[in-house]
Amino acid sequence: MLTFTEENYLKTLLKITLDSGNAEVGTNELASSLDVKPATANDMLKKLKDKKLVDYEKYGKITLTKEGRKNAMNVIRKHRIWETFLFEKLEFSWDEVHEIAEQLEHIQSQKLIDKLDKFLDYPEFDPHGDPIPNKNGELKVQFKKTLAEVNVGTSCKMIAVKDNSTSFLQYVVKVGLGINNKIAVVSKQDYDAITVIEINGKQSSVSQKFAENIFVVCNECDIEKNCREEHWKVK
Amino acid sequence: MLTFTEENYLKTLLKITLDSGNAEVGTNELASSLDVKPATANDMLKKLKDKKLVDYEKYGKITLTKEGRKNAMNVIRKHRIWETFLFEKLEFSWDEVHEIAEQLEHIQSQKLIDKLDKFLDYPEFDPHGDPIPNKNGELKVQFKKTLAEVNVGTSCKMIAVKDNSTSFLQYVVKVGLGINNKIAVVSKQDYDAITVIEINGKQSSVSQKFAENIFVVCNECDIEKNCREEHWKVK
DNA sequence: TTTATTTATTAGACTAATCTAACTTTATTA
DNA sequence: TAATAAAGTTAGATTAGTCTAATAAATAAA
Ligand SMILES: [Mn+2]
Ligand SMILES: [Mn+2]
Ligand SMILES: [Mn+2]
Ligand SMILES: [Mn+2]
Numbered sequence: 001m002l003t004f005t006e007e008n009y010l011k012t013l014l015k016i017t018l019d020s021g022n023a024e025v026g027t028n029e030l031a032s033s034l035d036v037k038p039a040t041a042n043d044m045l046k047k048l049k050d051k052k053l054v055d056y057e058k059y060g061k062i063t064l065t066k067e068g069r070k071n072a073m074n075v076i077r078k079h080r081i082w083e084t085f086l087f088e089k090l091e092f093s094w095d096e097v098h099e100i101a102e103q104l105e106h107i108q109s110q111k112l113i114d115k116l117d118k119f120l121d122y123p124e125f126d127p128h129g130d131p132i133p134n135k136n137g138e139l140k141v142q143f144k145k146t147l148a149e150v151n152v153g154t155s156c157k158m159i160a161v162k163d164n165s166t167s168f169l170q171y172v173v174k175v176g177l178g179i180n181n182k183i184a185v186v187s188k189q190d191y192d193a194i195t196v197i198e199i200n201g202k203q204s205s206v207s208q209k210f211a212e213n214i215f216v217v218c219n220e221c222d223i224e225k226n227c228r229e230e231h232w233k234v235k
Numbered sequence: 236m237l238t239f240t241e242e243n244y245l246k247t248l249l250k251i252t253l254d255s256g257n258a259e260v261g262t263n264e265l266a267s268s269l270d271v272k273p274a275t276a277n278d279m280l281k282k283l284k285d286k287k288l289v290d291y292e293k294y295g296k297i298t299l300t301k302e303g304r305k306n307a308m309n310v311i312r313k314h315r316i317w318e319t320f321l322f323e324k325l326e327f328s329w330d331e332v333h334e335i336a337e338q339l340e341h342i343q344s345q346k347l348i349d350k351l352d353k354f355l356d357y358p359e360f361d362p363h364g365d366p367i368p369n370k371n372g373e374l375k376v377q378f379k380k381t382l383a384e385v386n387v388g389t390s391c392k393m394i395a396v397k398d399n400s401t402s403f404l405q406y407v408v409k410v411g412l413g414i415n416n417k418i419a420v421v422s423k424q425d426y427d428a429i430t431v432i433e434i435n436g437k438q439s440s441v442s443q444k445f446a447e448n449i450f451v452v453c454n455e456c457d458i459e460k461n462c463r464e465e466h467w468k469v470k
Numbered sequence: 471t472t473t474a475t476t477t478a479t480t481a482g483a484c485t486a487a488t489c490t491a492a493c494t495t496t497a498t499t500a
Numbered sequence: 501t502a503a504t505a506a507a508g509t510t511a512g513a514t515t516a517g518t519c520t521a522a523t524a525a526a527t528a529a530a
Contacts, residue, residue: 037490039488039490091350108338294477
């Protein structure tokens with residue numbers, strides 16, 4: 001049985017690799033992600049290595065073992081199922097669910113997650129548009145791009161957010177954006193990439209930083225249909 | 236903010252006083268309830284005293300302060316609300332909910348419990364018939380007796396269980412008993428107090444020990460009506 | 471009212487998770 | 501390539517929570 005802390009280390013390792021696409025992680029990167037000092041992370045890495053949850057040699061890069069990845073994926077699965085429960089059933093807003101799910105993800109009971117999954121009718125995405133891993137730890141990954149990459153004069157559909165912070169999520173709502181919204185990219189400044197977008201007939205200006213944190217699908221599929229289904233890849 | 240462990244000490248102190256009716260608790264009693272050694276409990280008591288959560292002098296008895304009691308009651312409230320959720324919404328059986336609620340009761344979010352309470356339509360009792368404390372830490376206590384105290388030839392209604400262990404709860408179900416069932420006490424052996432009871436026309440024999448763990452209301456109120464409402468006392 | 475038993479406390483040690491400060495290795499850059 | 505910077509490791513200390521073994525106080529029994 002893993003401790004709360006061990007689960008957080010494994011989850012964070014997996015999140016870093018999923019977000020960056022790079023399977024190798026460094027001590028400092030891990031430590032700063034977990035908000036601990038590198039010395040602390042180093043100690044824990046030795047323990048996780050002993051337990052065969054990470055592959056790791058002194059001064060080398062860190063990778064999850066099959067077992068470590070399985071555990072990490074399970075924590076992410078629980079996190080996203082709980083977020084969905086809080087959002088769908090208890091009517092929390094999408095900027096409130098993450099903090100509570102950080103605690104709930106560590107509750108130990110396979111049966112609880114199975115029943116919750118059923119209660120929610122087997123959701124595929126959490127409130128932020130992130131896919132929910134299945135019981136075997138498989139994660140469906142959509143082909144997606146950021147709003148910053150969308151060509152001027154074309155349209156796209158928002159499917160997820162990259163930044164999960166409360167402040168960003170509240171700002172997204174303020175701009176009038178949400179999951180599944182159609183976004184038209186009206187114009188973009190050459191100088192600072194400030195972009196004018198249109199949602200439901202209402203125009204807004206957003207920064208480069210903002211646009212890079214909105215995930216969308218576009219063009220190559222018909223955005224009027226729900227094109228999610230067709231753009232999968234099992235990772 | 237209290238730690239997981241501190242919350243468990245406070246909760247256990249309150250449970251001992253509520254179950255025994257006696258406001259004073261000893262170190263050994265507390266320790267055995269928590270499944271730790273007396274030395275461990277003693278250390279924690281010093282810490283809880285420093286935090287003004289218990290009143291305690293060396294070699295004296297332990298009592299909760301107002302603040303300590305408030306915290307303890309809140310943990311019990313969360314425990315019972317979660318048990319109700321697991322039972323009502325996720326269809327867990329009443330012998331499965333306690334173990335999971337032992338973990339869930341430590342999730343820190345007032346808003347979560349408020350929303351859960353609303354989602355369950357403000358339940359008054361958990362699946363074991365125990366009353367759920369309100370937000371102010373007030374607990375309604377029913378006048379009740381155990382099945383062992385019911386006179387032969389009279390009837391009563393089961394309202395709760397004393398023992399919450401899986402084995403007892405499963406046995407209660409096997410005997411055909413459940414909350415709100417009407418029980419007729421048919422006969423009782425002088426020698427060992429083995430009691431014959433009748434539920435829905437079916438007779439069973441139960442031991443003294445069993446009968447002492449079933450809480451009932453009877454006689455003085457009409458058991459055909461739901462007499463719960465009328466038998467309250469705010470503790 | 472002594473003695474024995476139970477109850478409670480202290481001293482000293484251990485593990486998990488964290489830190490700071492010093493040191494070593496690897497990577498970058500002049 | 502040699503110097504500098506960045507990344508990673510080790511040593512030693514701290515806190516929370518736990519234990520065992522020894523000791524002290526309170527209670528019950530003889
Ligand atoms: Mn989250
Ligand atoms: Mn999420
Ligand atoms: Mn319970
Ligand atoms: Mn209960």
